[in-house]
Amino acid sequence: MANSLFEEKLCSGEFLVTTEIGPPKGVDTAEMVHHIDLLKDKVDAINVTDHQSSVMRFPSIGGCLLVKEHGGEPILQVTCRDRNRLAIQAELLLAYSRGISNVLCLTGDSVDVGDHKAAKPVFDLDSVQLLKMAKTMESGTDMEGNELKGAPKFCLGASVHPEADFIEPQLLKFEKKVAAGAQFFQTQGIFDLASLRRFMQYASQFEVKILAGIIVMASAKMARYMNDNVPGIIVSQAIIDELATAEKGKGLRKGIEIAARLIRTIKEENLCHGVHIMAVGNESIVPDILETAQLVDVHP
Amino acid sequence: MIVAEQKPLEEIRRMIVPFERVLIIGCGTCMTVCGAGGEREVSFLHNALRVAQAKSGNGTHTFSEYTLKRQCDLEFLDLLVDKVGNVDAILSLGCGIGVQAIAERFPDLSVLPGVNTSFMGMASEWGIWDERCAACGDCRLEETAGICPITRCTKGILNGPCAGTKNGKCEANKDMDCAWILIYKRLERLEQLEKMRRYRPPRNFRTIPRPRRIMIKADIAVGGGDG
Numbered sequence: 001m002a003n004s005l006f007e008e009k010l011c012s013g014e015f016l017v018t019t020e021i022g023p024p025k026g027v028d029t030a031e032m033v034h035h036i037d038l039l040k041d042k043v044d045a046i047n048v049t050d051h052q053s054s055v056m057r058f059p060s061i062g063g064c065l066l067v068k069e070h071g072g073e074p075i076l077q078v079t080c081r082d083r084n085r086l087a088i089q090a091e092l093l094l095a096y097s098r099g100i101s102n103v104l105c106l107t108g109d110s111v112d113v114g115d116h117k118a119a120k121p122v123f124d125l126d127s128v129q130l131l132k133m134a135k136t137m138e139s140g141t142d143m144e145g146n147e148l149k150g151a152p153k154f155c156l157g158a159s160v161h162p163e164a165d166f167i168e169p170q171l172l173k174f175e176k177k178v179a180a181g182a183q184f185f186q187t188q189g190i191f192d193l194a195s196l197r198r199f200m201q202y203a204s205q206f207e208v209k210i211l212a213g214i215i216v217m218a219s220a221k222m223a224r225y226m227n228d229n230v231p232g233i234i235v236s237q238a239i240i241d242e243l244a245t246a247e248k249g250k251g252l253r254k255g256i257e258i259a260a261r262l263i264r265t266i267k268e269e270n271l272c273h274g275v276h277i278m279a280v281g282n283e284s285i286v287p288d289i290l291e292t293a294q295l296v297d298v299h300p
Numbered sequence: 301m302i303v304a305e306q307k308p309l310e311e312i313r314r315m316i317v318p319f320e321r322v323l324i325i326g327c328g329t330c331m332t333v334c335g336a337g338g339e340r341e342v343s344f345l346h347n348a349l350r351v352a353q354a355k356s357g358n359g360t361h362t363f364s365e366y367t368l369k370r371q372c373d374l375e376f377l378d379l380l381v382d383k384v385g386n387v388d389a390i391l392s393l394g395c396g397i398g399v400q401a402i403a404e405r406f407p408d409l410s411v412l413p414g415v416n417t418s419f420m421g422m423a424s425e426w427g428i429w430d431e432r433c434a435a436c437g438d439c440r441l442e443e444t445a446g447i448c449p450i451t452r453c454t455k456g457i458l459n460g461p462c463a464g465t466k467n468g469k470c471e472a473n474k475d476m477d478c479a480w481i482l483i484y485k486r487l488e489r490l491e492q493l494e495k496m497r498r499y500r501p502p503r504n505f506r507t508i509p510r511p512r513r514i515m516i517k518a519d520i521a522v523g524g525g526d527g
Contacts, residue, residue, distance in 0.1 A: 080457075081455075085502060107455060107462045109471065110455060112454065112471075112472035121455060124505075126457035126458055126459050127457075127462075129458070129500075129502045159463060164463065165466060165467060166468065169481065172496045173459060175497065176459055176460065176497070179499070188463050
């Protein structure tokens with residue numbers, strides 16, 4: 001039996017669409033709830049980010065509870081940056097007890113890129129160790145082998161960077177994540193489909209589902225900024241040039257077209273098992289992307 | 301060796317305000333080599349404090365100076381006994397260990413740190429010091445081609461690079477090499493890439509219960525070998 005609705009869909013073989021919501025910095029969750037309502041029936045699952053870019057926010061677990069309350073399928077993002085192994089295990093127990101079983105296991109961005117640069121970076125675990133720890137908990141003990149009163153069951157995910165400029169060590173780490181128990185991967189942003197094709201030639205030997213990360217760019221300026229400042233993002237020059245052709249004020253529209261084109265090609269060529277759309281602060285445009293990519297029939 | 305940086309003059313001047321007679325103590329080992337608190341730096345600081353006092357027109361400090369072979373050794377600190385009788389505070393240019401050794405040896409005397417102790421490292425070129433060891437108490441450099449990911453990866457992660465590495469550099473600092481890219485390349489060169497595939501479990505922080513203590517007294521008393 002599947003551990004979650006999302007896991008059931010992963011097994012179904014259908015083309016999957018996930019997206020992510022960044023929680024607010026503060027207690028006003030109205031906009032986040034609006035985005036949840038807007039997206040929950042149009043995508044297969046919604047990630048809620050865990051202080052993305054190391055910027056302190058409302059927590060992922062809180063956002064996931066809201067997704068759940070509003071009838072959506074949440075994916076909890078857990079990074080190792082802010083909590084040690086005790087706190088992370090406790091959070092996983094809480095998540096499972098509240099019906100949140102999909103967990104994306106990440107190392108987390110460096111504290112240095114965020115808004116609390118003086119914070120103590122925890123990194124008691126890394127993403128591979130985190131996956132393994134969650135797997136151990138499923139077997140009925142904590143990571144030290146002490147018995148759990150009631151064991152959780154998860155659908156475990158991880159991240160991979162097919163466009164890394166030095167790919168070999170990333171692939172070796174990908175294999176470690178597969179061995180540690182990752183069932184699905186949401187990739188870092190894909191801007192050049194050639195790299196996704198190459199990656200899939202290699203990754204298809206593993207029994208895991210790959211959702212290609214699609215980052216929606218609102219302008220050439222934003223793309224250049226992300227290249228320089230956001231860890232794990234390498235926007236290709238071709239995409240930057242294309243964004244630069246947009247008329248003034250039409251940058252986001254161009255970004256939507258590019259994202260939709262990438263998604264449509266991925267689906268038509270059956271390149272991987274789905275897409276993960278990251279609209280970075282523009283969550284409300286995700287339905288527009290799906291429509292432009294002609295995916296609305298798949299997800300009415 | 302231990303690497304430190306001398307504190308800004310203004311911070312040192314603020315610290316010494318309550319004390320009239322200040323003895324500046326240098327250290328002849330690590331602090332001399334890294335140029336933070338050897339005999340030369342003690343002399344420079346001594347002059348700088350006097351000049352600053354003369355310029356500001358206020359302050360009635362008198363300064364003296366002395367450089368020990370080593371501050372982190374109680375034996376060497378005995379040399380200070382006849383020098384501290386007429387001072388109100390010691391301004392130590394030793395590392396944090398030296399400062400604390402002085403505090404332990406002279407319980408009635410105030411001791412002020414004149415340097416910020418930074419890390420254990422080496423000079424990669426003249427004037428540039430790089431951290432190399434985190435003193436984690438559980439050395440695994442055999443597995444990582446002699447390059448320490450705990451020290452040299454900003455996240456100290458053990459199972460390969462994160463996705464933030466770009467052009468071989470770290471996401472936290474574009475001038476800093478990604479430790480895991482260095483490890484990969486060196487393992488490749490040594491034809492030991494299979495080590496990149498090994499799962500490395502979470503660290504055992506019990507190897508570094510703070511503060512740490514190593515006891516070899518017993519071994520010395522009993523003696524080694526078959527003699």
